[in-house]
Amino acid sequence: MSLVSINPATGEKIREYEETSQNEVEVILRRAQNDFLSWRKTDFEHRNNLLYKVAADLRSNAQRYAEVMTEEMGKPIKEGRAEAEKSAWACEYYAENGEEFLASESVETDASKSFVTFQPIGTVLAIMPWNFPFWQVFRFAAPALMAGNVGILKHASNVTGCALAIEKIFRDAGYPEGCFSTLVMGSDRVGELIDHPVVKAVTLTGSTAAGKAVAARAGGALKKTVLELGGSDPYVILEDADLDQAVTACVTGRLINTGQSCIAAKRYIVVESVAKPFEEKLLEVLKGKIMGDPTDESNDIGPMARHDLRDELHDQVKRSVDAGARCLMGGEVPKIKGAFYPVTVLADVTPGMAAYEEEIFGPVASIIAVKDEAEALKAANDTPFGLGGAVFTDDVEKGELIATKVIEVGTCFVNDFVRSDPRLPFGGVKESGYGRELSQFGIREFVNIKTVYIR
Template sequence: MADVYQTINPANGEPIETYHLISDEKARTLVLQAHNAFLEWRKTSFSERGDILRNIARILRERKEALCDLMTQEMGKPIKQGGDEVELCAAICEYTADNGAEELADEERPLKGGHALITYQPMGVILGIQPWNFPLYQVVRYSIANIMAGNTVLLKHAPNVWGSALELAKIYREAGLPENVFTVLLINAEQTAPLIEHEYVRGVTLTGSPGAGRKVASKAGECLKKSVLELGSNDAYLILEDADIEKAVKTCVQARVINNGETCVSAKRFVVVDKHYDAFRDAMVEQMEKLKYGDPTDPEIDIGPIARDDLRETLHKLVSESIDKGATCLTGGELPVGPGYFYPPTVLENLKPGMPAYDEELFGPVASLIRVKDDDEAMEVANDSRYGLGGGIFSKDQDRAVELARNLFDTGMVNINGYRLAQPHLPFGGVKDSGYGREHGGFGMKEFTNAKTVMVID
């Protein structure tokens, strides 16, 4: 990347804004300033921190319309979906403010001849490396938890959403967050590794690809520093023998194309028992073909553009490779003519291991249909993946579905008879190549704290 970066509107390919990368020396200075801010921020009370987080929530809601416009302009999010992202961010702030003191409170433990306590102390400066697909949420998810814990936060955001990053920083400051507690770093990937090595950076969290995760985890491990990784997935949604097919199809279409299909924890592989396969396939194709894609500023549009031209090229390459290896394209699958990085709703079937649409994460509105003979094979296929972030089960026997989800589904999260994105009060994260560590639900507040034991001998 050059010293200058220009953001591009993916709906029309036109430039938005030009940014200048900061120097390595400036980046090191910002780390030092974040460390110095930490020395004071850690002294603040949970009540003080909570008040600021509630202010952030209030301002986010006040600026909702402008924030939605900015996200739509920078990464093509359908304008009608941006409000949900802003509301989720505000809810995270409020949940953290309301529950942080309890989650991070000292714990009393018995000790022979005395007593002991466990205290969750902040570690210092935490570096977050975040993607573009949810420009606000990805940042709020890790930063608010760490700010509540008493850490200070650095953000290396995806450059195509730097406008969103800087706007969020303004909101944090306006809400009362002291200077240098949250800092946006306009840096490229090559500048990031040296910052992980910096003595004042105590932990690093990344949301991105497995390839990026391996690099960050390797560097963090080399430096003996804690890391948390959320690395995407190719989530399987199981349509079992007793499923409500009408409900399953409606939900699965929504769960595949939300946020233009560019969601880590969205439905991607649809594993359908033979009993229902034909009916499910035909209904899904019919509903996918009814979806409207185009100008994301139009509230009637269901799917906007892919966020970058290179990302669209990668998506189409994976679709084409799957077809070349024997998959059947039932609808879509062709690059549209005209400006913007659009990709049509696409459905593939006859998928097998070795095809990208079976093995990989296709980041876009592409549904992968997999036929299986029965419920047992459905679970086997669901777990036949190097990923393990989320998944889903459709079954009228709720108790059995819960048992399958609890005991057999090798993922961090499971939806049953529906689809929900992240929830502030529930842990978020995966297993296998989907990463490790948890965010939300109080878990994220403790990931980068020192669980310190204090033993008192009477």
């Protein structure tokens, strides 16, 4: 069989890729294991030198890598460059800090010496999505390789060109061949990878359904998993919020990557007293956003990554409108070539509607008007998801308290849009997954946290 990459802006086939055969998979996994045995013995200076080379490649070739992303999944070209540069930042961050994060920690006991050491565990399988095809790979790979592990990438089937480009970056930097390899295959073969004795752990970014399936399979083999799954991020707009600031953050948070982000601003929960002016300001800004060719720097959003994803999104919008939501703009599939969907705003969204209950993965904003602050915070948590969220208020102390104690998510921002940062841990709770990526916490997910006690 083969995997086909299709340009979502044109509908034209880019290329077909032959799947990695079973025999080839076995060779790649055995090579990973063999190279791990020597890689784990390398010192941190050697590892960070190679990681700096990867970062330099990403920065110097950001435009070229952006073009690959744009062609395969429709990302606006300027966002593709930013993604390549952010990936470089993650590599630089772990090159600079990895040794410190993994330094042994002494613990006073009745032993003559006792300490905790952080040792690599082996081959980590990364099952990655199409929406941030570079960033989500590098935020796994940089800490994993710095910790002395090796990585196997099973990327989304529509971004094989990105997957192979990433593999080449590591090879060109001087990593042993088995340190990072890409397998070209569909999701139906993931189970056999998880079961393979060479694979010691699995990290997945994807849907909640995919996360449950991977967790069940890995659990059956007692293998560690980190899951970053879906989200339906609430952006809570309180009565004393600076509405201009809130709208700016809400628009940025909703439209990044044409709305196809797990931490996009998906539900605007607005206190009734400011709902009307918020709505007016929001529409004013959104009406100025331009949809079109993702290679055109002047456009704000491009196509969705695939036609089926566009059709699923439109179905969610239609079901919400049929249930009583008001469509203030957009909401119609444009009669043009490509998987485009316009910026859409739904108001009067209430429980039971698709826009309230489901993850909306595209450029659709949902406005949920509530009576007061208490109702706003209740609505924010009225979801099975718990990835990110934000609260907007002029009372920063109150905002900090709400972000810290009330909103049930893995990442909560005050007066700004949610985004990941190599310096901060990233992950979710509830059906948004478990475990953390990035920061000191991320690099310690796939190590043996080992106690050494000397009498």
